[in-house]
Amino acid sequence: MSLAAVPAQAPSGARTPSGAPGAAGAPVAGEAVLRRQRIRESGARTYARSFPIVPVRANGMTVEGADGRRYLDCLSGAGTLALGHNHPVVLEAIRRTLDSGAPLHLLDLATAEKDDFTTALFESLPGEFAARARVHFCGPAGTDAVEAALKLMQTATGRSGALAFTGAYHGMTAGALALTGNVAVKEPLPSGGEVVRLPYPYAYRCPFGVGGDAGADLAATYVERLLDDPSGGVVAAAAMILEAVQGEGGVVPAPDGWLREMRRITAERGIPLIVDEVQTGVGRTGAMWAVEHSGIVPDAMVLSKAIGGSLPLAVVVYREDYDGWRPGAHTGTFRGNTLAMAAGAATLRYVAAHGLVERAATVGDRMAARLRDLAAELPVIGDVRGRGLMLGVELVDPAAEPDACGARPADPALAVRVREACLERGLIVELGGRHDAVLRLLPPLTITDEQAAAVFDRLADAIDAAARDAG
Numbered sequence: 020m021s022l023a024a025v026p027a028q029a030p031s032g033a034r035t036p037s038g039a040p041g042a043a044g045a046p047v048a049g050e051a052v053l054r055r056q057r058i059r060e061s062g063a064r065t066y067a068r069s070f071p072i073v074p075v076r077a078n079g080m081t082v083e084g085a086d087g088r089r090y091l092d093c094l095s096g097a098g099t100l101a102l103g104h105n106h107p108v109v110l111e112a113i114r115r116t117l118d119s120g121a122p123l124h125l126l127d128l129a130t131a132e133k134d135d136f137t138t139a140l141f142e143s144l145p146g147e148f149a150a151r152a153r154v155h156f157c158g159p160a161g162t163d164a165v166e167a168a169l170k171l172m173q174t175a176t177g178r179s180g181a182l183a184f185t186g187a188y189h190g191m192t193a194g195a196l197a198l199t200g201n202v203a204v205k206e207p208l209p210s211g212g213e214v215v216r217l218p219y220p221y222a223y224r225c226p227f228g229v230g231g232d233a234g235a236d237l238a239a240t241y242v243e244r245l246l247d248d249p250s251g252g253v254v255a256a257a258a259m260i261l262e263a264v265q266g267e268g269g270v271v272p273a274p275d276g277w278l279r280e281m282r283r284i285t286a287e288r289g290i291p292l293i294v295d296e297v298q299t300g301v302g303r304t305g306a307m308w309a310v311e312h313s314g315i316v317p318d319a320m321v322l323s324k325a326i327g328g329s330l331p332l333a334v335v336v337y338r339e340d341y342d343g344w345r346p347g348a349h350t351g352t353f354r355g356n357t358l359a360m361a362a363g364a365a366t367l368r369y370v371a372a373h374g375l376v377e378r379a380a381t382v383g384d385r386m387a388a389r390l391r392d393l394a395a396e397l398p399v400i401g402d403v404r405g406r407g408l409m410l411g412v413e414l415v416d417p418a419a420e421p422d423a424c425g426a427r428p429a430d431p432a433l434a435v436r437v438r439e440a441c442l443e444r445g446l447i448v449e450l451g452g453r454h455d456a457v458l459r460l461l462p463p464l465t466i467t468d469e470q471a472a473a474v475f476d477r478l479a480d481a482i483d484a485a486a487r488d489a490g
Contacts, residue, residue, distance in 0.1 A: 093446060093447055101463060102375075108365045125357070132357045157333045187219070239277055305407030385471065414457070
């Protein structure tokens with residue numbers, strides 16, 4: 020395996036962007052910024068703990084810190100930056116909007132920018148879905164769009180409960196948190212309503228202990244039998260919500276056949292199906308929208324992250340049949356982010372016009388194949404999975420006994436060491452999964468072949484080094 024490149028350093032005596040000396044070991048303004056952050060910001064901060072750097076400029080996939088070190092960013096704002104940092108088409112859209120004198124904030128009034136974004140969005144959606152769709156602009160975070168989708172279906176059906184899945188992540192507000200699977204983030208809070216938790220097909224750690232297609236078939240059968248059991252304890256639900264690829268849950272793709280079964284099961288029982296495409300949308304999985312892999316047509320799609328072109332924007336798009344809301348049923352001050360709409364429309368059109376969906380599929384397949392080859396060399400890699408440029412590498416304890424499916428126990432401590440080793444080598448990679456032992460790769464869709472090779476080299480070297488240190 021090739022040795023990873025060392026992150027670039029500022030030349031001796033050079034000045035960093037912060038104006039502080041950049042010589043090795045010399046104090047820089049970034050250290051003071053980090054110290055003030057630790058003192059001033061809340062204990063809930065997350066990424067800042069994993070990546071103690073102060074970014075001062077960024078371009079494409081490259082982030083430069085205050086100390087002059089450069090990093091390849093495989094986090095991309097948790098999937099927000101479809102085109103990477105400061106893409107020219109995004110900057111041009113923002114500058115054009117600013118120079119036009121357009122209002123930057125108008126609640127939910129009609130503007131030319133909103134009309135153009137809505138047009139670009141509907142053009143990007145699956146045709147059968149878009150033909151009968153309406154869109155609601157929400158507060159600027161995906162979690163608010165999840166709340167809106169749930170309220171929409173509660174209004175339409177007159178029911179209150181929901182069906183959600185193990186491993187799910189839908190946001191941090193009360194309703195979205197109730198739908199989320201992670202127990203740790205929910206324990207201090209009261210229940211957010213009746214949510215029935217269903218098994219999500221996870222081949223490597225199959226909830227039924229069989230794995231593969233058989234595990235997915237069992238998961239679908241379980242759902243159907245439970246919903247039809249008059250003593251199963253499931254009250255008629257307002258909606259089912261799922262991710263076509265679980266992100267925070269460990270980059271777990273749902274089999275296309277299972278998704279089609281969920282669509283059939285919900286349609287036959289009059290249960291609206293909501294698909295959360297907050298992280299999977301805008302080409303991330305090698306399709307413009309992840310539902311396109313399976314061909315299902317949901318009743319609602321929750322969209323955020325990449326649709327704003329790096330700026331805050333969230334919407335819920337849904338079948339017009341469900342539009343039973345009264346005026347003001349779901350509002351929010353920051354629904355009218357003009358700059359995000361302009362940047363988002365430019366991003367959607369650029370992704371479509373420049374073949375970035377196909378590019379994500381091709382590069383993602385190539386990276387996944389190399390990672391699987393690496394797994395044959397490094398037994399600490401238990402599983403490689405994902406879709407397009409949404410990839411996960413699950414790290415395990417190779418000395419432990421495997422379970423019935425051949426999976427060994429997750430090794431979160433090793434994952435932390437690998438993340439740190441990646442950062443030392445100039446690579447930003449975050450963790451996820453049930454035990455925080457999955458290395459998550461979310462590079463921008465604009466990643467070059469050279470960058471993809473560098474990501475692999477740095478990651479491979481980091482895993483190898485961390486595993487040897489552990490041994």
